[in-house]
Amino acid sequence: MNKKVHPDKIPYLLVCDKKGNIFEDTAYYTVGKAGNKIVKLLSSDFIELPFGSDMFFLPGRNPVGLNIKTEKIEIIKSRLAVAAFVAPAYTITHHAVWETKKNAPRLPLFAFAAVGWLNHKFYVPALRIENDIRQDCEQFNQKKVIAGYKKMIKIKPENRIIKHLSHCALVYFCPAARNYFLNRWEAPLPTSPICNSQCLGCISYQPKEHKITSTQNRITFIPAPCEIAEVAVEHLETAANPIVSFGQGCEGEPLLVWKTLRDAIVLIRKKTQKGIINLNTNASKPEAVEALCKAGLQSIRVSLNSVRESMYNKYYKPQKYTFNDVLESIKIARKHKIWVSVNYFVFPGVTDSNEEFTALKKFLTEYKINMIQWRNFNIDPEWYIKELNYKYDSKLLGVNNIIQNIKKKFPQIYNGYYNPGKEIIERYLGLVRK
Structure with missing residues (x-):
């Protein structure tokens, strides 16, 4: 089970280039979306990305972050947005933020959480709602499943x-x-x-x-x-x-x-x-x-x-x-x-x-x-x-x-x-x- 450890500051925004490489942009902090509101997140909103979660880049969508110097919300036009699909037993509190371009494809059936990077770790705004380990990724050995x-x-x-x-x-x-x-x-x-x-x-x-x-x-x-x-x-x-x-x-x-x-x-x-x-x-x-x-x-x-x-x-x-x-x-x-x-x-x-x-x-x-x-x-x-x-x-x-x-x-x-x-x-x- 992942420890509920918060980062010591707000994680940096994750972005993706045209080749599918995901990396942090240290000019921006990660922000979250709740409904139609862009939310400036606190470090206490984040936990380490649970083991077994997935990472997506979002085609046809530009990332949105908080400019660290100007403290303004900005769209990064040259990159693709990134989101996390958080492992079971965790409830997300904020969606990722993006600007959708014209003719962007519809997103598949996943939940798209905000996700950031700090000190060699991924972070998401979420909480562990369930202590049961029945679907934790580390509990599975596919060779044993096949057997x-x-x-x-x-x-x-x-x-x-x-x-x-x-x-x-x-x-x-x-x-x-x-x-x-x-x-x-x-x-x-x-x-x-x-x-x-x-x-x-x-x-x-x-x-x-x-x-x-x-x-x-x-x-x-x-x-x-x-x-x-x-x-x-x-x-x-x-x-x-x-x-x-x-x-x-x-x-x-x-x-x-x-x-x-x-x-x-x-x-x-x-x-x-x-x-x-x-x-x-x-x-x-x-x-x-x-x-x-x-x-x-x-x-x-x-x-x-x-x-x-x-x-x-x-x-x-x-x-x-x-x-x-x-x-x-x-x-x-x-x-x-x-x-x-x-x-x-x-x-x-x-x-x-x-x-x-x-x-x-x-x-x-x-x-x-x-x-x-x-x-x-x-x-x-x-x-x-x-x-x-x-x-x-x-x-x-x-x-x-x-x-x-x-x-x-x-x-x-x-x-x-x-x-x-x-x-x-x-x-x-x-x-x-x-």
Whole structure:
């Protein structure tokens, strides 16, 4: 785990030349973007770039920095902008700043954090929100992942989920799929090739008119309940701190095949009572959530770009369901006393706006969820704002500030990045059925 060490001064701006070489420009300090505001960052805003993060240069975009001598914000026309895609378990507080040139290509589906350089180290404005190491880059040895896959496919050669997850682990380097083949922690159970949302930033399907590529291919079949149970039971019985999760980046919406999930859960719980069965979902079908809770579902994670209905609808573009259905599903899950998390997409300048924060506090008071997962929003920031026709709030509170405020005002809420295992859930609230 990276130590949360701040630099002794503001890092220098990183820029890129036409050959793809990234280097610091010592005439400029790094600045950040929150919404439409360029922010002069403090040294205390930065931590060392976490191991396993990626660095991007941004085509068609000029870097913007703070001129150290004049203390003015300036555009560097001769260079390309640089941003960091921060490793899991960290929440970014500011986007990188750039000027977009005419005909610049749309950015791919990543979160573009500001990044600087000082004393032979990269720095980003971010905080570690999660102590769990399950997706830390240093935890993975790809040779062991490959060995785990070969062992698993030899034992269960006909299981289509295992074949699908092998592509995720060996081609996409998906941390969840890799952990499955390493027989530990949270294992994915993709099930649905269809979806009832048309999310702007969907990572498994993008229409041609969006002019970007999805980061992974969607599953093409609905596995049988026995296939699902075969994967899940062995993982729950043998893995360390085991969780199995429906609803992955490589699928659509699992509630659209809820009867398959229900039957699989029943089969799983006939054979083992260990671990946690979790569902990552858009929570669009309250009646399906009710049935799954009754079958033995223990944890649910609901993804939201915003707790405001208008913002939600513009991003998710729900098909034959409403935002009220999502809220009703949360109520049902809480009624059944299962663990309820919100997968909250963090977008600096929107998430930390006064309007969104006010709505979030009202939502938390009314729906009494158990956890917020502060996830970085993987999308071209300018595209998101344009498509939603978003009007910026004049008052921004700061991402770090709202997280700390939530911790203080709602101490019963668990803040993190991942779906917690049984030990944490039972120790924290004791709500999961044994």
